[in-house]
Structures are given as structure tokens and as C-alpha cells.
Amino acid sequence: MSEDRLDLSPLDLATNPARFETLVAAITERAAPELARRARGGVVGVLGHWAWPMLAAASIVAVLSGGALALVHPQAPWVPVAQALQVTEPQPNWLAEGRTADTSDLILALEGEAR
Numbered sequence: 001m002s003e004d005r006l007d008l009s010p011l012d013l014a015t016n017p018a019r020f021e022t023l024v025a026a027i028t029e030r031a032a033p034e035l036a037r038r039a040r041g042g043v044v045g046v047l048g049h050w051a052w053p054m055l056a057a058a059s060i061v062a063v064l065s066g067g068a069l070a071l072v073h074p075q076a077p078w079v080p081v082a083q084a085l086q087v088t089e090p091q092p093n094w095l096a097e098g099r100t101a102d103t104s105d106l107i108l109a110l111e112g113e114a115r
Contacts, residue, residue, distance in 0.1 A: 091109065
């Protein structure tokens with residue numbers, strides 16, 4: 001290993017203030033459009049900007065998945081969603097009846113009894 005030190009003084013921007021200011025101005029100018037875009041809506045604006053493309057992609061995936069499933073298993077019976085998700089009783093009954101749970105339904109569900 002050499003004992004000689006490298007001369008890094010050409011990299012020191014403090015020795016040439018004009019060059020430093022020029023570099024800062026160029027970086028600021030190049031970053032201005034991106035900073036303006038980020039300042040517009042914050043997190044909600046960025047998520048909103050991506051919402052429609054993501055919904056479109058999700059719908060395409062859903063349609064293609066359903067078509068592939070229909071091609072692979074054309075005669076398979078369709079399992080109810082609640083059974084496929086392994087939802088316990090009595091929640092599937094509420095969904096089938098199209099009603100919301102009242103207080104007594106919730107108490108019975110917590111106790112493990114079906115109505």
C-alpha cells in the first residue's frame with residue numbers, strides 16, 4: 001500500500017464558487033418539472049394518478065383469469081364465494097338473504113351458534 005495521498009482538490013467545489021453555483025442552478029433547473037409534479041397532489045394525487053391504470057389492469061386480469069378457469073374446468077360447479085373463502089356460519093346466510101346483521105346476529109356469531 002502506498003503512503004502517498006491522492007490529490008482530491010479538483011473535486012472540491014468550495015474552491016470555485018462560480019462553478020458550484022452553476023452546478024446548483026443546472027440541477028435545480030432539471031429537477032423543476034419533477035418537483036412541480038410532486039407538489040401538485042401529494043400522496044393522494046400520486047395514488048389518484050395511478051388509480052385508473054391499476055383498475056384497468058385488475059379488470060383485465062380478472063377477465064383473463066375467469067376465461068382460463070372456464071377453459072380448464074368447463075363442467076366444474078361454481079362454488080359459492082363464501083364457501084370458497086371459508087367464511088363460517090351464519091355470515092353466508094346473511095349474504096344469501098341480502099340483509100345486514102343486527103345485534104343479536106353478531107352475538108350469536110361470536111358465540112359460535114348459527115341462526
